[in-house]
Amino acid sequence: DTEVTQTPKHLVMGMTNKKSLKCEQHMGHRAMYWYKQKAKKPPELMFVYSYEKLSINESVPSRFSPECPNSSLLNLHLHALQPEDSALYLCASSQDMGLPSGRPDEQYFGPGTRLTVT
């Protein structure tokens, strides 16, 4: 099973709402990632978790709060978002960040959650 699942597929939220995006993988991967992709633009890295610890935060505003409750799950908690945060949010996982093998591992992406902030 090489699948990364993301829920929900679509989400519409107001600027005062709190919502969460969920990502799950059962490949035994120990690195998980959140990316943001605006329309007709390439994905941009937001966060990286390695062995359930936050490893990289690409200076993302605090209204985005990631959480990795266990090695299979990754959440992105959303609060007080702005309309410009509307985008496709992609989750990915990889074996790890290349620590044991010494080479960067390929990442497996989910289909994304299409978020609209009104």
Add this chain to the structure above:
Amino acid sequence: DAKTTQPNSMESNEEEPVHLPCNHSTISGTDYIHWYRQLPSQGPEYVIHGLTSNVNNRMASLAIAEDRKSSTLILHRATLRDAAVYYCILVGLHGSSNTGKLIFGQGTTLQVKP
């Protein structure tokens, strides 16, 4: 972070080979060359990667220049399903500034004509 340069778009006919170029003149000795593609309405998909030698897998081939300053992704027989945005990305080993990071450039949009 080391940058890559790709043509914005390319066209191919179905069942013909496609060569997608990528320039990465500032590549460091420990950067791997990764290729991903993104089909319409889907997340990116890993295609292939290499360090110095040419690589083949079931999806494609990767030809890497001897000086590593450029590479070419080769699709041997393009199908309509290969129409996608193709991204060439340099990924570093642990300890480098681009460890574990996929820094996507604009990529090449490949159109495949029947």
